[in-house]
Amino acid sequence: xxxxxxxxxxxxxxxxxxxxxxxxxxxxxxxxxxxxxxxxxxxxxxxxxxxxxxxxxxxxxxxxxxxxxxxxxxxxxxxxxxxxxxxxxxxxxxxxxxxxxxxxxxxxxxxxxxxxxxxxxxxxxxxxxxxxxxxxxxxxxxxxxxxxxxxxxxxxxxxxxxxxxxxxxxxxxxxxxxxxxxxxxxxxxxxxxxxxxxxxxxxxxxxxxxxxxxxxxxxxxxxxxxxxxxxxxxxxxxxxxxxxx
Amino acid sequence: xxxxxxxxxxxxxxxxxxxxxxxxxxxxxxxxxxxxxxxxxxxxxxxxxxxxxxxxxxxxxxxxxxxxxxxxxxxxxxxxxxxxxxxxxxxxxxxxxxxxxxxxxxxxxxxxxxxxxxxxxxxxxxxxxxxxxxxxxxxxxxxxxxxxxxxxxxxxxxxxxxxxxxxxxxxxxxxxxxxxxxxxxxxxxxxxxxxxxxxxxxxxxxxxxxxxxxx
Numbered sequence: 266x267x268x269x270x271x272x273x274x275x276x277x278x279x280x281x282x283x284x285x286x287x288x289x290x291x292x293x294x295x296x297x298x299x300x301x302x303x304x305x306x307x308x309x310x311x312x313x314x315x316x317x318x319x320x321x322x323x324x325x326x327x328x329x330x331x332x333x334x335x336x337x338x339x340x341x342x343x344x345x346x347x348x349x350x351x352x353x354x355x356x357x358x359x360x361x362x363x364x365x366x367x368x369x370x371x372x373x374x375x376x377x378x379x380x381x382x383x384x385x386x387x388x389x390x391x392x393x394x395x396x397x398x399x400x401x402x403x404x405x406x407x408x409x410x411x412x413x414x415x416x417x418x419x420x421x422x423x424x425x426x427x428x429x430x431x432x433x434x435x436x437x438x439x440x441x442x443x444x445x446x447x448x449x450x451x452x453x454x455x456x457x458x459x460x461x462x463x464x465x466x467x468x469x470x471x472x473x474x475x476x477x478x479x480x481x482x483x484x485x486x487x488x489x490x491x492x493x494x495x496x497x498x499x500x501x502x503x504x505x506x507x508x509x510x
Numbered sequence: 511x512x513x514x515x516x517x518x519x520x521x522x523x524x525x526x527x528x529x530x531x532x533x534x535x536x537x538x539x540x541x542x543x544x545x546x547x548x549x550x551x552x553x554x555x556x557x558x559x560x561x562x563x564x565x566x567x568x569x570x571x572x573x574x575x576x577x578x579x580x581x582x583x584x585x586x587x588x589x590x591x592x593x594x595x596x597x598x599x600x601x602x603x604x605x606x607x608x609x610x611x612x613x614x615x616x617x618x619x620x621x622x623x624x625x626x627x628x629x630x631x632x633x634x635x636x637x638x639x640x641x642x643x644x645x646x647x648x649x650x651x652x653x654x655x656x657x658x659x660x661x662x663x664x665x666x667x668x669x670x671x672x673x674x675x676x677x678x679x680x681x682x683x684x685x686x687x688x689x690x691x692x693x694x695x696x697x698x699x700x701x702x703x704x705x706x707x708x709x710x711x712x713x714x715x716x717x718x719x720x721x722x723x724x725x
Contacts (some may be wrong), residue, residue, distance in 0.1 A: 291556040293595070296574065319595070344635035352632045364633065367557065367667045368599025368641030375596040388603060388644040391622075391675030427585075428577075441592055446561050446562040448594040476594075493574035496581040500569040 268463065276303035277486040279459050280422060282311040285338075289374065289421040289431035289450045290318040290328055294496050297443030298327045299427040299460045301316060301488040306425070307331045315339040317374070319367060319446050323347035327495050332360075337389035341419070352442035364491075366394060369416050371449055379451025381449045424454025427488070428477065431461040431464035432468075435482030436475045444476065450455070451481045460488040511705040512655075512684040520545050521682050523610050523654050526552050533557060533602065533642055534614030536580045538652045542611055553589070553699035557638040559598050560592035564609055579638065599638070603645035610646035612639060614653040614678075616668040619717035621678040621692035623651060636673060643674035655683035655714055658688075664688070664697075664718035686711055688719055697720050 271277035278500055288306065292298030302323075307330045314337050322329030324347060330335060333350055339361040345351050354360040365373065366388045374383055385403065389395050390412045399415040418480050426447040431441035439447055453458050459482045513521070518572060519541035525547060526532065533555045534542055543563070546552045554563040558577040563578060564585035565642035601607055616624040623643055626636040643649050656662055677691040687701035697719040702711060708721065 293579075294577065296558070297580070332684060342635060344637040346634035356632060363636050366636055366640035367595065367638040368603055368645075371595040371599050372603075386603065386644070388641045390644065392552065392640065392672045393627075393638060398676060409642050439592075441575040441576055441586070442556070442559050444592055444594055446595045449596050467620075495574050497575070497577075497583070498572055499566045499582040499584075500572060501566040503568050 267481065267485070268366060270433060271484055271486045274301035274460060274486050274488070275308060277442050277484045278302065278305045278309050281456055282306065282309040283422075284311055286311060287314045287315040287317065287423040288460035289419075289424040289453055290316065291426040291445065291447030291450045292327065293319050293442065293445035295327050295494050297427050297439070297445050297447055298322070299425040299488070300327070300491060301460050301486065302425040302458055303328055303330060305336050307336065310336070311457060312336050313338040315341070317341040318450070319343050319370065320344055321348060321351055323496060324349055331488045341365055341370065343370050364394070371446060372395050373416055373419045374446065374449040377420040378449060380461070381418050383415050383417045385415055387411055390414050402427070404414055419453060421454045422456070424450045424457040426457065426459045426477075427450045428459055428461045430463045430465060430470060431482070431485055432465050432470050432479070433485075434467055435459065435479030435485050437461065437479075437482065438470055438474060438506065439476050448477050451477045456483045457481055458484040458486065460486050462488060462491065511703060512704045516541060516683060516684055518579070518652050522650055523547070525609060525611070525648070525650050525680065526550060527608070528552075528673070530603075530608045531555055531561065531606065532609045532611070533607050533646065535610070535639070537613045539611040539613060540580070556584070556603065557595075557598050557602065557642070559593050560586075560590065562587045562595075564590070566668060568684050579700050592659040599641050599645075602638070602641050605645060605647055607646050609648050609650065610642045611650045611652060613643065614651040616663050616665055616679050617651050617653070617681050617690075618665050618668045619690065619697045619719065620667075620694055621676045622668050623649075623673045623678050624668040625673050627671050629671065637664055639673050643677035648679050650680045650682065651678050651703045652682045655685040655688050662714060666717055685714060696720065700724050
């Protein structure tokens with residue numbers, strides 16, 4: 266068995282969690298979240314966590330489980346709606362939230378994983394997001410100048426990601442829009458743990474179609490009992506018989 | 511008579527051009543997806559990592575791994591591609607998406623937009639809105655002209671925290687359409703809803719604007 270593969274999520278997290286650590290977790294809403302690893306993080310009991318991700322779960326789902334277990338001190342996210350406990354603790358000052366524009370958050374994580382300490386972006390210039398940050402002008406192709414805000418790269422003690430399939434070397438393939446933040450988060454963890462729906466042998470994934478190369482994945486676990494809760498099921502009626510579609 | 515939500519979306523749909531890659535926000539902008547003119551090819555981007563958004567799935571065929579940025583289940587098309595959030599905002603920030611249509615709480619005559627927080631209330635976050643208005647070359651805002659209490663939402667200066675400074679090119683409200691020069695050249699009234707008079711519009715509007723009605 267590959268040295269990267271662990272029998273379950275709890276053993277994949279054993280011995281590497283600690284109070285005050287920074288955890289990144291993939292997903293957009295509840296799509297593409299590492300369900301098993303989030304439960305294991307809750308069960309680890311590690312406290313005063315800084316959690317970085319696009320969202321912090323929503324009521325009763327995803328990272329909400331860790332939040333409801335009083336383990337989170339600070340959050341970096343772009344959107345935290347549909348989460349009553351987070352709302353209460355933010356308004357009472359128990360939890361600090363640093364709101365990041367979604368693209369800035371994605372790029373900060375990408376930069377952190379790629380060894381880039383900071384970069385400039387036009388996003389957020391002239392808004393609260395730019396307060397206290399260095400700003401400077403850069404020229405456009407036509408010679409006019411625009412203002413940009415310096416943003417810093419982000420890394421984590423542990424990154425938790427969810428992929429569709431992995432081979433035993435930790436090469437990952439994501440499925441549809443469940444990819445989202447997972448590829449960047451996989452690069453930005455000192456230790457990255459991936460949970461997947463299926464682990465296959467080397468050679469069974471097309472090397473041309475690998476989304477995250479195995480170098481970024483230190484630990485791998487096959488997830489079980491996926492709920493894959495959908496926040497907003499939206500459908501259309503089927504065409505009636507004989508009707509055009 | 512003020513325009514309905516559908517009529518506002520239909521007006522926004524007139525901003526589409528053949529071959530455009532477009533990002534639509536939540537609410538009225540979403541309705542624009544159903545109003546793409548026949549024969550026109552428009553590719554819809556969803557900032558959670560998809561180009562070529564298809565319609566909602568048939569009941570029972572929804573896939574938890576396939577949602578749009580509003581967390582709704584959707585479908586893919588033959589030309590669909592998927593990518594990471596970093597690539598997605600590379601498209602947006604890099605100016606590769608031609609048009610962004612989104613909702614607003616306030617717009618100023620200088621093209622400032624506020625649509626993400628009200629001080630003292632729970633902040634949900636800006637999501638991708640700040641990146642979209644900063645990176646997309648043409649930004650259209652669709653919103654009601656007035657608050658429920660009657661205050662103008664089209665203002666001399668936004669009183670709410672900004673999403674972007676000097677970022678709005680076109681404002682479509684239920685009463686009128688304004689072109690805005692995001693480099694500070696001011697706002698121009700170009701269209702009014704049927705039955706709305708210029709006097710009524712001035713009464714309902716805090717922002718200064720010039721008048722150059724079309725047609």
